[in-house]
Amino acid sequence: MTIDDALASLAGTDRLLVALDFDGTLSPLVDDPMSARMAPTARAAVDALAAAPDTTVALVSGRSLSDLRVIAEHGDDSVLLLAGSHGAEHWTPADGPRHPAAGEPTPDERAERDRLRAAAEALVADVPGAWIEPKTFGFAVPSRTVPPAARADLHARVDALMATQAPQWRRRTGHHIVEYAFREEGKDTAIAWLRAYTGATAVLFAGDDVTDEDALGSLGPGDVGVRVGAGETAASLRVEGIPELAEMLVRLAHERTRTRE
Numbered sequence: 484m485t486i487d488d489a490l491a492s493l494a495g496t497d498r499l500l501v502a503l504d505f506d507g508t509l510s511p512l513v514d515d516p517m518s519a520r521m522a523p524t525a526r527a528a529v530d531a532l533a534a535a536p537d538t539t540v541a542l543v544s545g546r547s548l549s550d551l552r553v554i555a556e557h558g559d560d561s562v563l564l565l566a567g568s569h570g571a572e573h574w575t576p577a578d579g580p581r582h583p584a585a586g587e588p589t590p591d592e593r594a595e596r597d598r599l600r601a602a603a604e605a606l607v608a609d610v611p612g613a614w615i616e617p618k619t620f621g622f623a624v625p626s627r628t629v630p631p632a633a634r635a636d637l638h639a640r641v642d643a644l645m646a647t648q649a650p651q652w653r654r655r656t657g658h659h660i661v662e663y664a665f666r667e668e669g670k671d672t673a674i675a676w677l678r679a680y681t682g683a684t685a686v687l688f689a690g691d692d693v694t695d696e697d698a699l700g701s702l703g704p705g706d707v708g709v710r711v712g713a714g715e716t717a718a719s720l721r722v723e724g725i726p727e728l729a730e731m732l733v734r735l736a737h738e739r740t741r742t743r744e
Contacts, residue, residue, distance in 0.1 A: 489707045494738035500683035504690035524729035531736035536743035547619040548572035570673030621664035669697035
């Protein structure tokens, strides 16, 4: 499939859903996760698509919903749908934030999460640049700010802790990060919910990391998957980086507007 073929197909569908990962897809990867913001070209592309006829835009992220709203500069008046925590948390204009399926963490789940997070913090306290990122349903161990020679040992320490004390938790890897969660939802879950919620007749999903492959692998006939950057992928298209994705999305917005009006 070529980009031209993909744009022509998506431009003509009745109800289009454009679902996008955030970090590395719309925003450059940064050392301080909470400083991430959409690249200007990506923001312009998202805004153009959100204004196109019969088109819904959603952000799908492993970030906790509250953090995703901060970095996406997402206000209560936004038309963008959100799926945080790999699909375990949702935000819609009609309902605001909510935790579908099993709901919010129970008191026991919060207690175990906080205990394990504290134990992980103690384990990595002597590693330069290491820290533990809180998550709604677990925690993550970023290593971008850790010296390369220390990264393997850092992750081995926390892996050993979790293998002993919470082997049932889901482990995910990404660009210089390992995440642990007591919920199983992946981004395929997010795409299934978004498709049903919007009544989409076709979906475009774009992502840059291993965790995005859950969503890319779940796409069906008539959908389009885009891998941003290198790496093995189930996507039907690949673009080099954020500028190239933004250019593609702007073209889609223009074609969508021309075709549907």
